[in-house]
Amino acid sequence: MTTHQRDIAASIDPVKLDRLAEAAVRVGLNLQAGQDLFLTAPVAALPLVRRVAEHAYKAGAGLVTPILSDEEITLSRYRFAPEASFDRAPGWLHEGVARAFAANTARLAIVGDNPMLLAGEDPAKVARASKANSMAYQPALEKIAGFDINWNIVAYPSASWARQVFPDEPEDVAVARLAEAIFAASRVDLDDPVAAWAAHNAALRSRSAWLNGQRFQALHYSGPGTELTIGLADGHEWQGGASAAKNGVTCNPNIPTEEVFTTPHARRVEGHVASTKPLSYQGSLIDGISVRFEAGRIVEAKAARGEEVLNKVLDTDEGARRLGEVALVPHSSPISQGGILFYNTLFDENASCHIALGQCYSKCFQGGATLTPEQIAEQGGNKSFIHIDWMIGSDRIDIDGVHADGSRVPVFRKGEWA
Ligand code: ZN
Numbered sequence: 087m088t089t090h091q092r093d094i095a096a097s098i099d100p101v102k103l104d105r106l107a108e109a110a111v112r113v114g115l116n117l118q119a120g121q122d123l124f125l126t127a128p129v130a131a132l133p134l135v136r137r138v139a140e141h142a143y144k145a146g147a148g149l150v151t152p153i154l155s156d157e158e159i160t161l162s163r164y165r166f167a168p169e170a171s172f173d174r175a176p177g178w179l180h181e182g183v184a185r186a187f188a189a190n191t192a193r194l195a196i197v198g199d200n201p202m203l204l205a206g207e208d209p210a211k212v213a214r215a216s217k218a219n220s221m222a223y224q225p226a227l228e229k230i231a232g233f234d235i236n237w238n239i240v241a242y243p244s245a246s247w248a249r250q251v252f253p254d255e256p257e258d259v260a261v262a263r264l265a266e267a268i269f270a271a272s273r274v275d276l277d278d279p280v281a282a283w284a285a286h287n288a289a290l291r292s293r294s295a296w297l298n299g300q301r302f303q304a305l306h307y308s309g310p311g312t313e314l315t316i317g318l319a320d321g322h323e324w325q326g327g328a329s330a331a332k333n334g335v336t337c338n339p340n341i342p343t344e345e346v347f348t349t350p351h352a353r354r355v356e357g358h359v360a361s362t363k364p365l366s367y368q369g370s371l372i373d374g375i376s377v378r379f380e381a382g383r384i385v386e387a388k389a390a391r392g393e394e395v396l397n398k399v400l401d402t403d404e405g406a407r408r409l410g411e412v413a414l415v416p417h418s419s420p421i422s423q424g425g426i427l428f429y430n431t432l433f434d435e436n437a438s439c440h441i442a443l444g445q446c447y448s449k450c451f452q453g454g455a456t457l458t459p460e461q462i463a464e465q466g467g468n469k470s471f472i473h474i475d476w477m478i479g480s481d482r483i484d485i486d487g488v489h490a491d492g493s494r495v496p497v498f499r500k501g502e503w504a
Pocket residue numbers: 345347411413435440475
């Protein structure tokens with residue numbers, strides 16, 4: 087660690103950082119005594135990784151195994167690695183991770199990379215490397231998407247990310263501001279984060295219980311550039327906040343989280359929709375997206391910025407043009423009110439109603455744990471190598487729930503719960 091990095095780390099409140107580690111272990115993962123933990127993080131997040139390891143072992147973790155990534159090493163690959171290597175990924179590593187998940191290892195991802203890291207690299211190489219990695223990661227991703235084990239994502243305010251979010255501030259100020267924004271959104275600025283999360287989870291649970299009671303067949307969205315009907319999957323179930331993984335552990339997969347979400351029907355989406363916030367995807371910014379759906383499939387896609395990247399994403403596989411998630415977030419959510427664009431889905435998706443292209447979550451079905459992949463597909467669940475959230479909510483969006491008999495119930499008005 088250089089002197090400079092030590093100075094930057096000093097702008098992060100150590101008490102709140104420790105609470106974030108504790109919240110990740112006790113609330114996010116709800117790590118069980120004897121359970122192993124596999125975690126990934128950028129090297130810059132080492133102070134948080136160390137706090138997490140301590141809290142994990144105090145909670146009775148068996149083995150904590152971290153894998154750290156480094157931005158400079160990632161860039162070296164794009165600049166110097168042989169051309170043919172961009173269609174490869176360390177499958178042996180992902181297979182090992184899948185085996186660890188099968189043996190009930192919990193999974194923590196600490197995010198904090200510069201969201202624009204790959205912005206200057208060849209988009210074709212970025213797309214190839216990403217596709218190769220997605221394919222190799224599939225055996226492990228299935229266990230995460232299928233919610234076999236307890237998992238959690240939290241964020242660390244790294245300097246390279248902070249510079250993107252607050253480009254006009256000196257680095258130490260940018261890091262301090264990003265740190266405070268992360269801590270507030272993650273509810274660790276409060277004295278008792280574990281109690282705060284219990285109350286927040288109860289509020290999200292009551293929203294999803296209401297939606298589950300309604301059993302809407304579709305949601306209809308209208309707003310500027312948007313006239314969209316999203317059919318919901320047969321036997322869909324709304325989820326929000328904490329929920330139980332198949333291994334029986336109740337956990338909070340995302341910290342922060344403000345959304346309630348479910349599975350749309352992959353073949354029953356009609357109309358057009360415009361994005362309301364930029365999407366940061368693997369170092370590229372895609373902005374001003376507008377797409378048109380026919381029978382669940384995107385048949386027309388435009389973007390004011392990053393259209394080439396968007397079209398590459400849509401061509402990943404057949405499921406990449408169909409929806410795998412629909413999520414409701416009020417415009418008054420604390421993350422939205424902060425007014426910060428984080429360039430990171432974990433935060434930006436919790437500022438706004440969103441939809442996701444690609445893979446669905448099998449836990450968003452009634453009895454999801456017992457359904458086969460074939461049954462999920464038949465009920466309208468989508469399958470893809472990708473899962474990419476993008477924001478379609480604003481204070482000008484209205485959403486109606488549509489019942490099977492065509493009757494409508496207001497769900498959102500001007501971006502708020504009706
Ligand atoms: Zn979501």
